Amino acid sequence: MELAEAKKKFIETWGKLGSEWGINRTMAQVHALLLISPEALTTEEIMETLSISRGNANMTLRDLMGWGLIEKQHKAGERKEYFYADKDTWNIARQVAKERRKRELDPVLKALDELTKVEGDVNDPEYKTFNKSVTDINKLAKNVDRTLDTMLKAEESWFWGSIFKIFK
Amino acid sequence: MELAEAKKKFIETWGKLGSEWGINRTMAQVHALLLISPEALTTEEIMETLSISRGNANMTLRDLMGWGLIEKQHKAGERKEYFYADKDTWNIARQVAKERRKRELDPVLKALDELTKVEGDVNDPEYKTFNKSVTDINKLAKNVDRTLDTMLKAEESWFWGSIFKIFK
DNA sequence: TTAAACTTTCAATATATTTTGAAAGTTTAA
DNA sequence: TTAAACTTTCAAAATATATTGAAAGTTTAA
CATH class of the missing domain: 1.10.10.10 (Winged helix-like DNA-binding domain superfamily/Winged helix DNA-binding domain)
Known part of the structure; x- marks a missing residue:
């Protein structure tokens, strides 16, 4: 070529x-x-x-x-x-992750947090299912958020730092 | 609410x-x-x-x-x-990762692999920059791919398995 | 068979997103 | 100042994507 x-x-x-x-x-x-x-x-x-x-x-x-x-x-x-x-792929990945986190993940986390607070009848299957799904997703989203945060500060963490070094 | x-x-x-x-x-x-x-x-x-x-x-x-x-x-x-x-958020995340990998990452990896093979004059800055960027991105993409693969098989790997368990 | 109860298809339509390009705005050198 | 060199804006147009709904297709029970 x-x-x-x-x-x-x-x-x-x-x-x-x-x-x-x-x-x-x-x-x-x-x-x-x-x-x-x-x-x-x-x-x-x-x-x-x-x-x-x-x-x-x-x-x-x-x-x-x-x-x-x-x-x-x-x-x-x-x-x-x-x-x-910027030609450093690691920086590119970081920047993109950072921006998307700010633009997309943050608002979702905020909405989910509110939704987990909704109260209802524990014997109502509708409520139970709603609450479980929202809580689970919220947990996952929070973990993703926390990981991104750590990743963005990877340089400071020996643990993640050494893991992410593999990617460079 | x-x-x-x-x-x-x-x-x-x-x-x-x-x-x-x-x-x-x-x-x-x-x-x-x-x-x-x-x-x-x-x-x-x-x-x-x-x-x-x-x-x-x-x-x-x-x-x-x-x-x-x-x-x-x-x-x-x-x-x-x-x-x-399926209400298991971990499964949801896995399925989505699996599908997107197949649909999006795989074709890109194939294209990048070809592009890293393009030969040219090592003294030509145009070629050098092209080659470096493509090679770097290819490396990153391959790592992401490998990580996703591991993640999809997380159950089998004590190392990633124990890391990803944190997310559940 | 038949026909009722469903599911699927797809051309037409609606909606959303992206792009254009000319006009307005800004900066700089003389 | 002024005008040339550049950048920015934004309403209109083009393009891309998603949705509709009626017609065609399929399955099942009798």
Whole structure:
């Protein structure tokens, strides 16, 4: 396979994976493009390479910055803004986990906590089943949350740190 | 909060979480409904409770069965099919992980493996960056894959088994 | 067989999400 | 200042995804 072809395929693959994970395709593709670029790129270059509009490129780049996956770079003597991606996969995984935790897990935990507090008749099967499922799911969600928290601070924990080092 | 209200809220919350995780809202809602139902429900009952059409209900129920999250139940002397959900959260998490791995991770791993094999000039920064990123991501993806595999077989591994027991 | 009781299918429709692009806004150098 | 170089915004359009519901298909009991 040619390098050029391989690049296209990588961008496509990353885009598909992203869209399956609730990250929009373009965002994942821009990220992929920056991941394999040795140099920071301008909005123009990104627009051109991926055939997307200026507006789309701008929004996507801002989103990616919001996710902490890319950063702006200013080149001396130039007005244009350049963008580059953090290439450390471990950081990428951490950032994504961190953002999704904040955006998705936290609100769910809050809702579940309220729902476990709902009171009812212990002899009512409707109530019993409801309560058991909600409590169990809440327990699982809390554990996931706690693990993510530990993972995000992995550097500080010898235990998880040594486990996660395997992944690097 | 009333039980009835709490049920609605649970279905809504689960639906939202599902849609953020690439599982469609209705599918997650039907699953939520069955999770909190002490008895197996018919298609009719599900349609009515969630205000969805027969077609939608049918497709969703089949999808859920495909994911291994619900099962059909036949009641003696009745023609109708009843559906009920596995209420063990650990099983739910395992099933979801298993399905997503098969559907999403496996194809990506295959694509990445090919891309790491692409050859090029080691002095070309374009090639070097491409190769490094793809190789790193491939490594991470393989580790995730291996971990999921272990997790799905957790019962057999004293090491992971004892770690994951914490989650139950 | 037959017909009632169900389940499944799928083209049409509705809804949600993403993208565009032109206009407005901002910054900088002269 | 001013105007060129750039960035941002957002309503409208395009695209993608989910849902409907009526018709077709299947199963079962008599």
